[in-house]
Amino acid sequence: MSKEIKKWFSLNLGNKKQCACNDTKSNTTEDGFSQVFDISMNRRQAFKKITAGLLVGAGAVSTSCSVVSSGERKEKSQIEWEEYFKGNYKLMTDEEKQQTVDRLVRSYELRTGKKINISTKGAEKDVLFGYAFNISKCQGYMDCVNACVKENNQDRASEMQYIRIHEMNDGKGLNFGEADDTFYHEVPAAGHFYMGTQCFHCDNPPCIEVCPVQATWKEKDGIVVIDYDWCIGCRYCMAACPYDGRRFNWSTPQIPEQEVNKEQHYLGNRLRKKGVMEKCTFCVQRSREGKNPACVEACPTGSRIFGNLLDPTSEIRWVLANKKVFRLKEDLGTEPKFWYFMD
Amino acid sequence: MNVNYNIPVIFLILVLISCKGDHKKYHTVIDKIEAKTVPFQRDSTFSKNQFSISELITVTDANPHFYIKERKSNIKSFACSECHDRPVSQLQSHNPNTKKAHWDIKLNHADANTMSCLSCHIDNDMDNMHSITGTKIDFNKSYQICAQCHSKQAEDWKGGAHGKNISGWKTARVSKLCVECHNPHNPSFKTRWPARYNATMVDERTNQVKK
C-alpha cells in the first residue's frame, strides 16, 4: 500500500498486473459503482461491470473485515465513496462545498502526508475579467507557459500546456496555418512575430452549451470553469471550441509531489484525474485573490494585460478604448474576452 | 394516422422552446461592459503585498494616478556624487591603459547624432538628469527622460498598455518603470532561448525535424 500511496499519480505503464485486493482506487472500482446507475447497458458492458462489481465487493468485504486494515484505509475508501456520489459544484450549497473541499484536502493528506489549501471563493460583484495581448511586444520567450504549467499543476508527462505561442511570419498577416507553434530556437527570430492563444473565456462560449452534464459553465466574473469531478469526459466541448482552448487528460496526470502547487481553487488548479477536461481559468485561484494570472506575472515583456472590464479606470479598459484591438474569429459570435492589439 | 401529425408538432414545439434566450440580453460583450460598468474603487492598500506605500512614487501626470517603485534606493552606488564630486572632464583620465570606471556601459541607444551620455546626464550634477531643454529631472522620475522621444510609449505606459502591472488587477496599479525592463544604455530586448519547448505534439515534432 505504501508503494501505492507514493505512486498514486504515476502512469505505471509497465505494470499490467493489478492486484485484486487493491480495491480502493483502481478504475475498475468506479466501473463497479456505475453498474448500479448505468441504464443503457449492453451485454458486454454488463458482464464487465459485474466482474468489476465482484472485485469491488470482494475488496469491500476484505477491507471491512480485515483486522489488519488500518483506520486510514477505511477513511480513504469512505472519502472516495462520498466523493464519487457528490453533486455538481455549481449546484452545491456552501456547506457541501466545504465538505468536498475537506474531503479532498484530507484525501491528499492521506496519500502524501502534505497539506493543501483548496479555496471555494466565488466571483466578486462588479467584476468581469478581461485580457489583452500585445502582439508587437511578445518575443516568444515562453516564460508564461512555464509559469502556467507550474501554477496550474498541469500534467508533466504529456507536457500539457494551456498556452500556445505561435511564431508568425512577418508580411503574412495572421496566418496561423503557416505559423510554427513548436519552435525551439533563439527568440525573437528575425522576420517573425509572436502571438499567444489560450482559453479566451468567451462571453458566449460554445463549449458550455454543448456539455451534456453542465460540468462547464461561465462564472459571474466571466471565467469559464470546469468541475473536474463532474465531467464525464465526452470531449464534446473540445470539438465545440474554435480556439483550441481545452485540454483533455488522456491518462492520469503526473506531477512530482514537491512541484505541486498547494494553493488551489476547486475550479482552478486542484489536481485533476484521468479522463476529464481542463483548461485555462485565468488562474482563478489567483485572480479571485486580486492577483494577476501567472502568465501575466511571468511575462518579461509586459505583453499581457489583465483586469476588470467593469472598472472604467482599469488598464484593460484603457487598452480597449485607446488601442486598435481585435479578437480572433470574431465572426463566430463567441465574443471572446481576450483582445489583441499592437503598439 | 393522427400520430403522423402529433410527432412533428411535438418536435417543433420542443425545438421552439429550446431556443437559447437568456444570455442574448446584450448583443456584444462590449455592450455588456458598457451597460454594467460601475465606478470601481481599486484598493489603495497593498495588503500583505510586496509593496509598502513608502517605497512607491505616484505618477501624477496620468489619470488615474498610479505608482512606480522608488528608484534611487535601487540604483547601485547611488548617490553618484559620492564619486562624481566634480565635472566629468576633470575626473577623466586620458591614459588609455587605465581601466574605465564605467567600462561595462556601452551606449547602444539610437545613434551618436541623437544620443550621448550628456543627453540625459548632467556633467556637473550626476545625482540628477536633465531634459533636452535643460530642465532637471529626478532619477525617481526617469520616465520623463524617456518620454521626450518615446512619447507614444509613454502615453501607453500611463494608460496601462505598455509596461507591466506588478500589483495585481484589484489594488491600485503599480507599474514597472521604463528602466526596469529596458536598460537605458542598451534598451532593446535581447534574443535568447525560450524558457521551454512549445507544445509537444510528437507527430508534428518529427515532421518538423524532417523539414
Added chain:
Amino acid sequence: MKVLINLIKDSIVYLTHGRKSYHIWMAFLTFLMLVGMYSYSLQIQHGLSVTGMTDRVSWGLYISNFTFLVGIAAAAVMLVLPAYVLKDFNFKQAVLIGEGLAVAALLMCLAFVIADMGGPARLWHLLPGIGVFNFPSSMLTWDIIVLNGYLFINISIPLYILIKRYQGKVPNPKIYIPGVMISVFWAVSIHLVTAFLYQGLQARPFWNNALLGPRFLASAFAAGPALIILVLAVIRKFTDFKIDDKTIRKIALVVTVAAQINLIMLISELFKEFYAPTHHSESAYYLFFGLHGKAKLVPWIWTAITMNVIATVILLFHKLRNNFTILYIACVLLFIGIWIEKGFGLIVPGFIPGPWGKIAEYFPTTPEIGVTIGIWAMGAFIFSMLARTGIAIELGKVKYKKG
C-alpha cells in the same frame, strides 16, 4: 408476465442449440468480444491515451462508428414505412429483421459512446434527477433521449409481435401500427439529431454545413438497407424463413435511389469545396488530396468513393441489380464505402486542420481497433440471437406451451 419468462426460457434453450456452423459463428463472435474486452480493460487502466486520439484530433474511430451505426439503426426501421404506405406485404418480412438490426445497431452505438468516455463511471451524472441533464441546450442530450427512446420503441414493438405470435395469436395492428409509425419518425429524428451534433459546431467548418443532415439520411438509406439485403441473403441461405426475391428487389430499389441521392449530395459538396475554395475548404483538401504532405486519409476516401460509385453504377442497371450475386457485391461495396465515408471520412477531417491550422494526423491504435471489433462482434452477437429467436417464433418453432 409468465409468458415473457417462458419466452425467454424457451429462446435460451433454442439459442443454445443449433447447427455446428451456428456454434462456430457464435464462438468466433465471443472470441472477438473477449479481444474487445481485453482492449477495453487496457483503456480503463491507462486512460484514453492508449488510443490514437490527441488534443488535436479528439474524436476518432469510436465516434466514427457511432455516427455510422446511428444511420444503420435509423435506416433499418425506415423500411417499415414503404411496407405500410405502399401496402406491400412482402416488406413485412424485412421489418422484423430491420427492427432487430436497429436494436443491435443502437446497442453498438451506446457501447461506442461509452467506450469513448473519459469517465464511464461518472455516466450517472447524466441521469435526470440525480445528475444534471443539460437539456435542451446540448445536442448530446437530445441524442441521448432520441437514441434511448428509439431503443425502447424498437424493443417493445417486436417484443409485442413476437409474444403474440409465440402464444399463437395474431398481433393487433391497432396496437403496433401506431408504434411503427412513431418509430419511423423517430428514426429520422435520431439521424438528424446526430447530424446536428456536428452541424451545430461553428468551430468546425467541415461539419458546420447545412447539407450534413440530409446527407446523413441519404447515406444511411443506402448503407442500412444494403446491410439488410446482405442479412436477408444469409437468412435465406441458412434458415427456413421464406424471403421472396421480390422483397429483396424492392429493398434494392430503395438502396439504389438513396445511393444516387447520396452521390448527388457528395458532388454538390465537392463542387462547393473545390470550385471556389475558401479557408474552410482545407479539411476537404486534407481529406481528398492531403495537406502539406500529410495524407493518411487520402487512400481511404478514394477507396470509399470508388466503391460508392461502382456500387451505384451497378445498382442503376436493372439487369445487374436483378442478378443477386452482383447485387450482393454491390451492397458490400456500398456498405464499406459508406462506412469509411461517413465514419472516418467525416469525423477525423473535422479536426484537421485544427483551430490554429495545425495538422496532427490521427490513426487508430491496436487497442482502439480491438475495442471497435469487440463492439461490432457484440452487435453481431446480439443480432444473431434476436434474429434467430424472431425467426423461430415466426416459423412457429418456438411456441408457448400452456401449463
